[in-house]
Amino acid sequence: MKRILTITVIGFNYGVGMYFGVLNAVYSILLALALFVIFRHLRRIKYSPYKEFNMSQETPPVTILIAMHNEENVVLRSIRSALATEYPFFEVIIINDGSTDGTLQKVIDSFGLKKIDRVYRTFLKTKPVRGFYYSLETPNLLVIDKERGGKADALNCGINVSRSPYFCSLDADSLLEKDALIRVMTPLLDSSVPVVASGGVVRIINGLQLTNDITIEKIDLPDNTLLLFQIVEYIRGFLFGRVGWDTLRSLLILSGTFSLFQKASVVEAGGFMVGNVSEDMDMIVRLHRHMLKKKKPYRIRFVSDPICWTEAPDDLKMLGRQRRRWHLGLIQTIWQNKEMILNPQYGKIGMGVLPYYVIFEILGPVIEVLGYVFVVISFFLGILSLNFLLLFLTLAIFYGVFLSTASIFLEELTFKRYPKWSHLFKLLIYGVLENFGYRQINSFWRFEALIMYFMGMRKWEHVHKKGTEQDEPAAAVGTK
């Protein structure tokens, strides 16, 4: 019996070694690709036609959709920032998703809106609409007041009302840089293959000093340790993760915080899925599925220069909620599209990318937790080589530090949004420190999410925005 257990444990240990070997190899490939592509992109920006597109009357109109639920503290900032966008023709549609605070009244008062009668025609089914608010003074702003149905439902409502061929989903707590929309639109205009979705970079707004609530006056780093870890994490995730996947034409995630979609394709794919806690990833996977099934040529792009700033949770409780929700959404999305996995009809998405997500993203935390358990078992079986364990841990930590340092190096080389020397040092230090606790707690939240999924607890965990007064009872669906 002991012999069988010993063989199992040794086998598992080698398996884990190989697992991390493959995972790190994938990361290294993504990093190498990102380095190459970002350098190329930076050179291209120097002669990119985006400024000419910005002046052209022929640039297609875009609707900016902002779903809101109890966002009275941030609502005006996000609307003003959206309205200040530099783009030839755009409209902003605010969808008040059953707010119980003063969100709606604040918008009506600030923009002098009047209630208007409008017939609500639906391509995509949503919860009932209670009213429309509009003013000729701000003719490109329309506010829809509807019953609570969650973020996906609110976005679907906005799609129903929107009149543009493209829409950009924007989170209520976000600040869009003025040229972000035209920059994220450029691949759609420049490409000979239809681009059905395009996403930009999301950065953390905490620490920024703003003038007029919408203009970035000074970029600073927050003092909060959790936020600093998240800043390093976002830089890594966007600058090498997404760029790398985009190069492989295998993007499965574009952040719902700031993404542009071709409306017709989204409607054909059935709109945003109500009930999925990660509506952004779900939409991208279903767009892949729809286009591949129909055998239509398409691209889903990530662009590394349009920037949208968003608020991040600054305490462990809220961060835990957010991370559990992200992982839950990932599992939900993959499960809902499971027939794509290893199905040759879906090309490399079905044969390579989805299996990767199952093995390395969904099951990653399980392997990590099992790893800790097997260390203990190995110790009791007397087969634990302390030297080997320490060596393996050192390797894992150094690799983590390497990835963080490389990402900050990429940031330094390219966009350099954090200008002070103290910023650079802080980010590098936190890139090291995140390997001692922060990453492990993240794995724990992801593991929790997996358990919650199998126990049927697939709920949207509400994350408070700064200053939000009351906690909303967790619903099956929700608006972030």
Added chain:
Amino acid sequence: MENIVVTIIKAIITGLMLLITVLLLTSFTRRAYNERKYQRLDRLRKAFDNKIRESLESGTMLKTQDEFRARPESEAWQAIEGVLLNLINEDRYRDEAYKLFYTLGYVWFYEKKIEQGNIQVRALGIDKLGRMKSEVSVSKLIALLDDKNPEIVSVVVRSLSKIGGRTALQAIVERLPAILDESIVTRKAMGMALQPFGADAIPYLLEQKSGQDKLWIISCILDILSRLPADPRSVRLATEHLSSMNAEVRSKALKVMGRAENIRAFQNLPTLIRPLLEDPVWFVRLQAIRSIRALGDDAAAPLIGKRIFDDNWQVRNEAAQALTVLGERSLDIFLDILTGTDRYAKDSICEEIEMTNFSEQLIANLTARDACVQNKSRQVLEIMHSLGFSTPLRQYLEQDGGEAEKMIIRSMMMVESGA
């Protein structure tokens, strides 16, 4: 076996440590170097800006221009380039800035760059020559229009359009079918690139069109013409293609015609366009409404009114919007539609009346001197109220407004609720 694994892991850790150290050192040194470099560049730009402007103002540039010679790619070179690129966009310095680019060797330098193998270096060189408006480089740039790389062709087209001139224009337009056929440059990008040439581009585009039998290329040419200034030649071409078998061509032809509002020679355009309001293809009907609206063809209002019942929602919306722009002249059509049976058409009209604030005009008309306008406005408002579009009436009652109008509104609403 274990020893081998341990050795491999140790080697990887050492490699990672080295890589991390290199990355850290590179980050620090690069930041320190760049900070100083950009400070120096800012200072140099400011200094050269003053000096160059002074020389240009005083007319002593011929004597002083040697002061502005610098080693290619040095900081002084970059600073002077930045200053001249700014000056070339100022009308009074344009010619001098261009001459300086040439005499100081910038044109020569970037012409060498465009002969290199690296695509980005070539594209950057091409872009710079365009921004420098280097007329002497036109022939070299034209040769690159036949390049196999789409990125290069796209930048060349843009650069040639910035430089301008007939040779550049002719070269682009001559290659237009091939460029568009191979999807090297998107139609939008080409349209925008040709815009700076203005009306000069029209004869060349028409010439290209004459030998063309591919309908979609004709559609592209019409599309580009629709973005250029209105011109009788373009309108003539458009009228020739109004009955094309291709819907895209018809639609683009309509778009060109919609820009001809100030061309007196084409007074009969509305009569040519009106039949296309019945076109079997929806986007042709949509464009027909837009063109009629742009031409201010009031007489077409009854025909646009019919499009309120169109099968396509975009056409219906466009028609509703067009009618509200016509205002009181549309009152009869509004009444026809609002007393009809098509609920969608009624809703669309009511929505547009509210969105465009035409409802306020209707309320003001309730006390108008013209009894006919007064009566029709009241009827429209009554029907709107009966259809549930009462918000403007309620809002008027709640705010400070004319008592006479308020009384009429109250009576309207009472009658309606009583009914």
